[in-house]
Amino acid sequence: MIDTDPRRLLIELIRDEPDAKGARVGCLTGDCGACTVLLDGEVRKACLVLAASIDGNDVRTIEGLDAIEALQQAFVSHNAFQCGFCTSGMLVVAADLLARNPLPTKDEIRHAISGNLCRCTGYEPIVDAIHSAAHAGDARSG
Ligand code: FES
Numbered sequence: 001m002i003d004t005d006p007r008r009l010l011i012e013l014i015r016d017e018p019d020a021k022g023a024r025v026g027c028l029t030g031d032c033g034a035c036t037v038l039l040d041g042e043v044r045k046a047c048l049v050l051a052a053s054i055d056g057n058d059v060r061t062i063e064g065l066d067a068i069e070a071l072q073q074a075f076v077s078h079n080a081f082q083c084g085f086c087t088s089g090m091l092v093v094a095a096d097l098l099a100r101n102p103l104p105t106k107d108e109i110r111h112a113i114s115g116n117l118c119r120c121t122g123y124e125p126i127v128d129a130i131h132s133a134a135h136a137g138d139a140r141s142g
């Protein structure tokens with residue numbers, strides 16, 4: 001158990017870490033997904049988790065994800081971000097999706113990112129980027 005103000009949120013705790021600024025503070029109401037992290041391997045919105053409830057759990061922000069270079073490159077080549085505010089949350093969700101389902105359909109990708117808002121891109125470049133990263137080199141894609 002972390003000794004902290006019982007009202008403090010996990011995202012506030014994370015943002016105090018100098019090397020973990022990828023998770024963003026957006027709505028603080030669980031709606032935007034900017035604060036998305038992996039908590040014990042599950043996608044969670046860190047603004048909906050109390051910091052005091054963390055007790056030896058594995059909390060992983062975008063900085064702690066392995067092997068996401070292909071996803072990041074796909075986001076660049078598909079212009080899947082403009083302001084970038086949503087991007088770390090999108091990448092966390094995308095990495096989790098591809099870990100569970102390496103060859104998702106576009107509908108499965110849309111479903112996976114449905115809890116993450118982007119005010120800039122219209123979503124299709126993000127869907128295309130994730131699909132492209134997943135299906136790169138796969139002859140079954142299309
Ligand atoms: S800041 Fe957590 S969902 Fe928006």
Ligand code: FES
Nearest residue numbers: 082086118119120
């Ligand atoms: S790129 Fe601006 S909110 Fe998604």
